[in-house]
Each structure stands twice: as C-alpha cells, then as structure tokens.
Amino acid sequence: MQGYFRKNLWFVKNLRLRKISTLLIFLMSLKNLNPNPLDQNHLCGLYGDTLLSKEGYFTLSWDCKINLLQEKNNIVLESSIDSTFANPHAVLELSRYVHNSLSITGKTKGDYYYRIFDHSEKKALSNIFFVKVRPHSMAMALGYFFAGLFLFIILIGIIIVQYRKHTKGEEPCRN
C-alpha cells in the first residue's frame, strides 16, 4: 500500500489528505486482492481477482519468472472442473498472447480449476488456481427485480400523472 502510494500519489502533501486517499484506495482495492502471489515451486504464478464469483465472471493473471511464454510453444492455459485435470480444456494458447491476464466470463454454478501447462514437456508450469462460481439465489434476484419494477412503476406513475395535471389546460409543450 505504501509503495503504491509513494509511486502514484506523491503529489499529495497534506497528511490528512494522504490518510484519506490511502484509506479510499485500500477500500477500493478490497475486491482486487491478490490471493496467490508468485508460487515459489513453479515457473509461473497463476492467480485471480476473486476466489468466489457470484456473477460467473472473474479475471485470471499470471507472472512468470523468465520470459517463458514468448520463448516456448505449446504453452496453454487450461481449465478443468476437477483438481486432477482428468479432462482439461484448453482456454488459451499463451505463446501467441501478449497480455498477462484473461477475463473469464459466462460460467455457470460449479468449481473451476486453472493451470498453465507446457504440452511439449508435459508438465504444469504454474500452481493450480481454483475459483468457485456460486450465483445469487433466484429468490434474491427476483426480489431485486420486482422491487425495481415496483419503484419504476411508482416513478412513471408520478411523472405522468403530475405532468398531465400541471399542463392541463395549457398549450401542449411538445408541439
């Protein structure tokens, strides 16, 4: 946090402002905590912006100790619904990918495992990153939906009725 502060908010001289800015940034960063920094046992560290997604989307990121991904072919980001990767699915061929993060989306309820795998040498290059997708309950979603609908009907009702009442007998303003 302090390093980030020194790097990006050096221009804030006032102590109280500094504290407020730091607190604000900390609060804003809570949702982006990096739960799994570079793994010491692997060449690459694989991590994500959340361990539990209620929306079915999340972002995976990776750091490699050397510029491995550009030097080798057949390095793939794989996903599986079990931790043994018995039936893995290739998400992305990393040797042709210039970024070090990937936005994953549209996932239904379930457990998802990810790893970076070298198919030439048949070995995993990263730790396994595990994310749970547990959508909100349908009852909760419908509760919000109907609450929103109710508020919307009230809003439209008030505006239409009051607008008509207050412009009654006047020349229509829309002409």
Place this chain on the structure above:
Amino acid sequence: MILLAVFSVLWIFLGWYWGKDSKDLDDFMLGGRNVGVAMGVATAMATWVTSNTTMVAPQLAYQLGIWGMLGYSLGSIGLILFAPLAVRIKKLIPNGHTSGDFMRLRYGKIAWRTFLVISLFYSIGWLVSLGMAAGVLLESLSGIPYEIGLTVILSVCVAYTMLGGLKAVIGTDFIQTIIIVAGVSALGWYAIDTLSLETVYQKVSERNSALLNLAMPAGIMFLFNNLFFGVGEIFHSNVWWSRSFAFSNKTAFRSFSLAGIFWAPIPIAAGFIAFVAFPLEIGIPQADSVGPLVASFLLAKTGSILVFIIVFSSLASSLDSLLAATSDLILTDIYHKHMRPNATKTELRKKVPYVIIILGLVTYALCLPRLSNLAQLLHFTGAFVASTIWPIVFGLFFKKANPKAATWAMILGSGFGLLGYFAIGFYTAALISAAVSLLVTLIGYLRNKVDFQFENLKEKEI
C-alpha cells in the same frame, strides 16, 4: 497521430467559430436559451453516448450477457423520463442556471449543500473516468503514451469548451452524434455480416452459456439497478439541467424523448460486439477492453481507426458537456452564491474560462497517476446519484415535499446504497439507494404540514 491532430484542430476551430458571438453569460452558459430540436436531440444523445457506452456496454454484455446488454440500453429511460421534467423545470425556474438553483430555492441551504457534494463528486468521478479512458484508449489503439493521449484530449476539450461555451458543445455534439451512430452501426453490421448470428449463438452457448441464460441472477439484479443509476445521473446532473434551460420552450420535451428513443439501440449494437469475441477466440485481458479489441481484430487497421474515431468523438462529446456543466455549477453555486454574492453577470462571464481551466487541471492531476480503481469510483457514484431522484421528482411536483426529508433521503439513500455495493455487488447500489430515498422522501411528504409556494422558485435574474 495525424488523425488525432486533424480532429483536435477541427474541434477547436468549431469551438471558436460557434462561440465567437457568446459575449453574454446566458449565451455562453445556456446557448442563448433558444436551442432547436435537431441540435437538442443531437446534444442529448451525444452527451449520453460516453466512453462508458462504447466501452462499458460491450463489457457488461461480456460479463452479464443478454441482461447486461439490455440493462445498459435502459439508460435511455432516464432521458425519456426527463422530457416532462424539463418542461416543468423551464416553467418553474425560467431564469435558472443550474440544478443547484432548484435545490437551494426548493429545499434550502442544507439540502442544497448536500446535493452539491453529491453532484460534484459524481461530476469529478465521471470526468476522471473519461480522462483516463482517453489515455488508455489512445495507448491501446495507437501506442501513443497514456500521458500524451490524456493531455491532448483533455486540452482539446478544455480549449473548445472555453472558447465557445454551450453553443460550441452543442454544435460539436451534433457532428459527434453522426460519427458515433454511423460508426457503431457499421461495426455492428460488419460483425453480423462476417459471423452469422447462428455461429455466435453456438459458440457462446458452448462454454459461456450463462451469458445467454435469461435466469442469470446477477443479470436480473442489474437490470433495474442500471435503470435507476441512469435516471439518477440524468435527473440530478447539471449537464441535463443546463440543457433544459438552454432548449427553447417548444423543443425541450421532444429533444429529450427523441434522444432517449434514438439512444436505446446504441448499447445493444455496441454490446453485441462483445459476443463476437467468443467465435473469434480472442483472449480478452480485461473485460472493459473487449469492444476495442474485437473491433480491431475484426477490421484490422481500419477497425482501429474506426474505433479511435468513435471513441474520440464519444469522449469529446461527454467531456465537453461535463466540463461546461460542472464549471457552471462551480461558478454559480459555489463562487457566486458562497463567495461573491454581489457579482454581476459580466464579472461571472469573465471568470468562466478560469473555472474551466482549473477544472481541467484538477481532472488532469487526478487522471495522471492512472489509479486503475477509479473506474470503480464511477460505479460507486450510482449509490449517490440514485438518492437524488425522489427529492427532485417530489420537489418539482408536490407542494408538501419536505426539505429535511430531502436531505435525509440523499444521505441515507447514499449510505445504504454503498452498503449494498460492498456487501452484495455494484449492480445493487443504485436500486437500494433509490428504495431508501423513496421511503424517507415519502415519510417526510406525509408528515409535512406546510405547503411550498412554487412562485418562490422564480428568482430574479443575476
């Protein structure tokens, strides 16, 4: 680089050209209070098509699927519902300059100051997100460093807003609307033409089936939340109030309602582009970059140029409007009403350029560190702006709307909205805020025994 230079020179020239006769404060701030329908529709549309529409609409379609795309287009409801409010505003406050004028005269100083805090927080948050988007987009599409892209776009917008005021903003908005609508339509059409709808559907349903599921809980929750976020943004913001004052009596209703109707398909066209990422197997590093990345991939160099032109236009059309409206709010509600109550119109007119420059510099300073989480700050504002909806609607139509309740509605609505933001998700903040705010406003209305006289809103001209 050449394209950037051409557009920069064009906007500044047009700003100077349209604003060269704006000597009077009303001319500069409110375009002489006589803007016609065509310009009215164009400026409302262009302002509402922000970098958020061209970047966040695809992002929401990418993350929340069909509901994300449709939910974003519900932002048009805010514009449509503002049409009758604009007529009422013009009738009640014919000499008004800002949304702050209404809050001050209708609810008194405490509610007014609470409102100013919310409105300025929202405006700065929006300005910073636009400035950052400018830098990030130029960097990702053309390789121009973030700081240079940010500096150029912000300087251009500050320059032509300062030179021409609202007339320049509305004039450039007209051209920018044509560019945005044509560009987004061309991109959407090309995407459908290249990959059939069937292919897109098949690929999305293979591994990202939740996006096509109409029973997706987060998507369902997002729908009305986004509607109330949009309504809150429009109902409270001086960007829209200044347009109400600027439009002639006969054009306000038609301008806002038509702009809303024409705007609605734009997020759907922009959002659809996100679905194309799946059949094309494009890796998306961050969800908010899905639109530009797909466009560049689909149309190669032409795509990058097209996206650049669309986004530059949408950024400029919102940045200029926001700079103009926020500087009006600062000049009228803070400088004039708090610091120099005896200032004349001529004096205030002379201060306008300084306020715009200072606002531009503040935005620049906040954008420069490139705080990645400032995009979240914009979602944050949903809780604040939605809390202002009911105090404004009740205040415009009901004599018994209560000043104390209006203040508490804004404070408690914002508080509970923020709670929802952290405890549940960004897609609940505005809805919770609006619900709490309605409850408080309604209690205040039922308990109030004093009738407000709407004649009191007709303040003398400065």
